[in-house]
């Protein structure tokens with residue numbers, strides 16, 4: 856998939872400030888995060904370590920901590936912070952109070968150890 860694929864996920868108010876929420880897009884679970892500063896980010900909702908639900912992780916300093924074993928991932932790039940792991944990331948933005956992602960983005964490569 857190479858063309859931009861804009862997906863509307865609904866009101867940003869569904870995502871609590873400082874937390875994440877999982878959405879299903881084309882059969883894939885995507886974790887949406889809303890920082891306390893109001894920024895949004897989107898990554899795969901499946902930790903490459905053992906499929907932990909990243910949307911349920913704690914966020915801070917631009918990272919999410921997996922709720923199962925604590926591996927960390929950058930919310931902008933999906934790159935793992937502690938190990939050679941990464942998840943896909945997607946551009947996310949707000950238009951008129953509605954949340955959107957570009958589902959066509961496929962970077963970085965998924966690495967599973």
Ligand code: FES
Nearest residue numbers: 902905907921924
């Ligand atoms: S499943 Fe995420 S760190 Fe183990």
